Amino acid sequence: MWMFREVIDAFWTPDIWLPPNTKWSDLEPNERVQYTDHRHLFYPLPMAIVVLLIRYLLEKYCFSPFGVSLGIKNTKPKRAPDNVILEETFAKNNKWNHKEVVGLAKRLDWTERQVERWLRLRRAQGKPSTLVKFCESSWRCFYYTFSFHYGFVFLWSKPWLWNIDYCWIGYPHQGTTRDTWWYYMMSLSFYWALAVSQFFDVKRKDFWQMFVHHICTICLLSFSWICNFHRIGTLVLLTHDCGDIFLECAKMAKYAKYQKLCDIVSVIFIIVWLITRIGLFPFWILYSTSVDAPRVVNQMFPAYYIFNGLLFLLLGLHLYWTHLILRIAFISWNSGKIDGDIRSSSSDEITLDDDSNSKIDDINEVLPNGTT
Incomplete structure (x- = not known):
């Protein structure tokens, strides 16, 4: 038992998680400041169950009837003969x-x-029906829309939205507010629910890749909460939610066979993606974490470098996705169509399958004149 205690104490050593000359006792909640509490990271686990229940009710009583009213049929593919x-x-x-x-x-x-x-x-x-895919996209569109608007409304009155230096001024003695707490807990519960629902939804080819992606997102959110980087964390969430709203809307229009609407929304999605993921994220957020933070805080610590490294990995993923998105868009708009999938045995070519659920396959699904 004492060995386990030593491991726990070594893991939570302030020299790793906090700036120099700062102890955990300095960040205990008090009458003046309500600091983040790592114990609150357990709350999203039961909250994820509530999220799954809400998803089930919305898909059954709202999204499915709405899809049927648009003419989407819940037809299952014909089974292959036993052999x-x-x-x-x-x-x-x-x-x-x-x-x-x-x-x-x-x-x-x-x-x-x-x-x-x-x-x-x-x-x-093994492929889900069009109605099932419509309901899944409707649920994600509903969540991203709600999350983005909630974050935008409460951040409107926060100084760090207008001057990102306030993410670091006074750090680590920055209290968290109730709306920030809910923003984090809702986001964590949503990604926990995604990680769990993958085992019950129709399995796609990229099942484990997406599962690892959800777990990495949970780790990044949890890490920023523990280190009291919640201010910069809220900005990261805000810039990432808005683009996915248009992606899911475009997919919904595609499933309902509103091709012109799908074309318009997919173009809006690409524009918003470039502005947020390739513009705001590196030149606003990463610039602040890499240049402004060391200048304001002065003495950085190991957890900061890990956190910033994870953000740069996220940027690398954005650049990779953007390269493929633009390439697919170029092929689509120049040839007038995209075949069922773009395949090649060469590692230099894009390989896409229409039965997977990755970001690029979603783009392939909604681009003008593409095929589902």
Whole structure:
């Protein structure tokens, strides 16, 4: 037991988490200042259950009827006939080349067309219906819209929205307000709910990649809360929520077959993405954390460098996504269409599957004249 206690004490040593000459006792809540409390990070766990319940009720009683009223059908794909040999082959590899198709056709005494049709039906079995995808996008659009407007309204009266230096002035003795507390707890509960719901939703190809993404987001939010970086954290959340609203709206329009609306909203999404993820995030937020913070705080500490490093990793991911988004957009608007997916065996080419749920596949789904 004493060894466990020593490990815990070593983990929470102030030399790692706090600026020099600062102790945890200095940040205990008092009558004047209400500091962040790492113990509050357990609250989003039961809150995530509430989020999942709200999602279920909204999808069943609001989003699904709304989708049906738009003409979206909840039709399930036709099942492929049972075949042990093809199932075993499909389990090992669900992408068959022409040579494999020919071999299976000879083995089963089928035509190549029959084998290809079985493969097409088998792939379609695991895909959600259009109505299910509409409901999922509606839920995410609802949350991002609510989160962005909540954050924008309460940050409007905060000085660090208008002068980002206030994220560091007086640090670490910066109290948190009730609206900031709720902003963080709601965001954490939403991402915990996403991480859990992935195991119950229709599984996509990038299941584990998205799961790791949700966990990394939770870690970044938790880290900023523990280090009392909640002010800069609220700005990061605000700049990231607004773009996803338009992405989900474009997908909803696509599922409802409002192509012109989808085209307009998808263009707005790309513009907002470039402004927030490639403009505001690096030149406003990262500049502040990298240049202004050391100048104002003077003495930095290990946790700061870890936090700032995570933000730069996030920027790297944004740049990678932006490169692919613009490339897909260029192909789409010049060719007039995007095929089912853009594939290549070369590592220099973009590989997209229409049954995954990554950021790039979402873009591929909503670009003008694209196919779902």
